[in-house]
Amino acid sequence: MNRKKTLSLLSLCLAALLLLALAGCKKSDASDAQKDHLTRIREAGVLVIATEGNWSPWTYHDEKDTLTGFDVEIGKLLAQGLGVEAKFEETEWSAILAGVDAGRFDIACNGVGYTPERAEKYNFSTPYVYTPKVLVVRADNEDIHTLADLKGRTTANSPNSTYANLAEENGATVTSIDTLDQTIELLLQGRVDATINAKGSIDDYLAQHPGAAIKIALTLEGDPVVFPVSKGADSESLMAEIDRILGELRASGKLQELSLKYFGEDLTNP
Numbered sequence: 001m002n003r004k005k006t007l008s009l010l011s012l013c014l015a016a017l018l019l020l021a022l023a024g025c026k027k028s029d030a031s032d033a034q035k036d037h038l039t040r041i042r043e044a045g046v047l048v049i050a051t052e053g054n055w056s057p058w059t060y061h062d063e064k065d066t067l068t069g070f071d072v073e074i075g076k077l078l079a080q081g082l083g084v085e086a087k088f089e090e091t092e093w094s095a096i097l098a099g100v101d102a103g104r105f106d107i108a109c110n111g112v113g114y115t116p117e118r119a120e121k122y123n124f125s126t127p128y129v130y131t132p133k134v135l136v137v138r139a140d141n142e143d144i145h146t147l148a149d150l151k152g153r154t155t156a157n158s159p160n161s162t163y164a165n166l167a168e169e170n171g172a173t174v175t176s177i178d179t180l181d182q183t184i185e186l187l188l189q190g191r192v193d194a195t196i197n198a199k200g201s202i203d204d205y206l207a208q209h210p211g212a213a214i215k216i217a218l219t220l221e222g223d224p225v226v227f228p229v230s231k232g233a234d235s236e237s238l239m240a241e242i243d244r245i246l247g248e249l250r251a252s253g254k255l256q257e258l259s260l261k262y263f264g265e266d267l268t269n270p
Helices: 003-034 037-044 070-082 093-102 162-169 180-188 199-208 233-252 254-263
Strands: 046-051 085-090 122-124 129-138 154-157 173-176 194-198 214-226 228-230
Touching: 037 046, 037 070, 037 233, 046 070, 046 093, 070 085, 070 233, 070 254, 093 122, 093 228, 122 233, 129 180, 129 199, 154 162, 154 180, 162 173, 162 194, 180 194, 180 199, 180 214, 194 199, 199 214, 199 254, 228 233, 233 254
Parallel strands: 046 085, 154 173, 154 194
Antiparallel strands: 122 228, 129 194, 129 214
């Protein structure tokens, strides 16, 4: 066989192998696409969890710069219950739900409040805590006592949060921020008039900054807090497993224990 024929035969063989490999990849991709969310997580051995990492006591870094917090501990327990490792991805609040929607994260552990609008886009777990909301102003503010008093005022809140939405519904103009520290800084500087936030986070801030010149003007009823995953039948088995694990944590008293540890009170009931 001459050299040209040999090269031609080799080329044909290589082309055939490439086609087989591509067919195998396509078959594998199609097979993966048919697997539901829970199966993919267990095969990967990792639960990818979105969290901010800067919202104490839900999710924050301790003095050793270790990621910790109420939602971080529960996220680890969820992963343990699923038989996989927990992998936390820290990101800004504005990107968390979008990342869950896009499949970048399996779940969000970040004090996500339930709303009917969000329920249209995401599958939600059963509520695991109920967090009261507070209206916070500077200590010398004597003009804001109710939500109605926010009309024509300014607040600082994470964009698209339930707190920002509530402020806007009551006529406030919202300045978007990334962290609670930024919120309080704007409030103390007089650059905003108020903020609506989780009572647990404000209590935690005041415990760490007892001299902060802010005060709670109003306390509102607790919102149900849930874990969101992507919408659809693909995630129903994952949601069922998360609810099972949460049920076990509630029955064992672990959920209440963690609430007392991080919030100083049991927030697990409405």
